Amino acid sequence: MTSGGSRYRDGARDALPVVLGYIAIGLAFGVVAQTAGITTAEVLLMSLILYAGSAQFVTVGLIVAGAPATAIVATIFLVNVRHLLYSTALSPHVRGLKAWQNALIGAELTDETFAVASGCLSTGRRASAPWLLGINNASHATWIACTTLGALLGSSVSNTRALGLDFALAAMFAALLVLQIVNRPRMRAAVGAAAAGAATGLLGILVMPAGWAVIAATLVAATLGVILEGGS
Amino acid sequence: MIREHVVWIIVGTAVVTVIPRVVPLVLLSRMRLPALFERWLSYVPVAVLAALLAQAVAMPDGRLDLTITNPALLALVPVLVIAMLTRSLIGTVTAGIMLMALLRWMQL
Numbered sequence: 001m002t003s004g005g006s007r008y009r010d011g012a013r014d015a016l017p018v019v020l021g022y023i024a025i026g027l028a029f030g031v032v033a034q035t036a037g038i039t040t041a042e043v044l045l046m047s048l049i050l051y052a053g054s055a056q057f058v059t060v061g062l063i064v065a066g067a068p069a070t071a072i073v074a075t076i077f078l079v080n081v082r083h084l085l086y087s088t089a090l091s092p093h094v095r096g097l098k099a100w101q102n103a104l105i106g107a108e109l110t111d112e113t114f115a116v117a118s119g120c121l122s123t124g125r126r127a128s129a130p131w132l133l134g135i136n137n138a139s140h141a142t143w144i145a146c147t148t149l150g151a152l153l154g155s156s157v158s159n160t161r162a163l164g165l166d167f168a169l170a171a172m173f174a175a176l177l178v179l180q181i182v183n184r185p186r187m188r189a190a191v192g193a194a195a196a197g198a199a200t201g202l203l204g205i206l207v208m209p210a211g212w213a214v215i216a217a218t219l220v221a222a223t224l225g226v227i228l229e230g231g232s
Numbered sequence: 233m234i235r236e237h238v239v240w241i242i243v244g245t246a247v248v249t250v251i252p253r254v255v256p257l258v259l260l261s262r263m264r265l266p267a268l269f270e271r272w273l274s275y276v277p278v279a280v281l282a283a284l285l286a287q288a289v290a291m292p293d294g295r296l297d298l299t300i301t302n303p304a305l306l307a308l309v310p311v312l313v314i315a316m317l318t319r320s321l322i323g324t325v326t327a328g329i330m331l332m333a334l335l336r337w338m339q340l
Binding site for chain 2: 017020041052059072076081084109118163165172181182189194195210222223
């Protein structure tokens, strides 16, 4: 799909769309956090060990609202539990790797790094530890740097929206979705699953948090995909 | 400056986040999964991408916006067409960013 190689460097190059997207969201998060009274050191620590876009926005909101620590931790667990699905879906591809390598790879799993990795794997790429770590480290480093920069610069940061950078991740999801579908032997089942996933992901946010809507969409769409595949 | 109670909140949220990220990858990669479940898992990326894409374009600022003034919604169809024609990830992302900058410049 992209560089095709399995080295660390290839992974870092494959992460470029994620890097572009994280520049925009990372700067925005840093500015929002600083405005809300979160210090630069706290932003840095959060991006280093929590490393989750929407969860970091939610955490800042709850800290500012004065929510108790236990409530914040419980909320973030619910926001991030969808990673169970990503981790499970990647697991058949990393059977050859060592347990500590898989732990390192899992620790930096996000919506976007999962999207890129599974997109490349669907084109027949073999998963190697250096390649996966290259994707992850390039994305995480960008996130740490840009959230911290945003917190340092505050509202003086230039407008990334005018540059269109805030659309990078949406465009990446669109491209990866198209590539996933055209690379599948049963395209009809994949199109059906995608339609169900989009509909559930969208309707879901009317009645539940966005992260849970992703889980609901996955359960509905993947099941439909298997059913459609069985009938074709 | 770093406040102690904020550090504990960050550590707590990090712990409950890393567990669902790491545990399946470490444990399930050690075992053979039923064929039907693996087939189901192979649809997870398509399902997740479709849901994330729908949310990203329909609620660009975290709120549902299905009006014609939402530039992400306007850019969606051209971006999907570009992806289908070029089959290039980085090409599509670059075109999408330029298209969005153009829409913003046109005050859409």
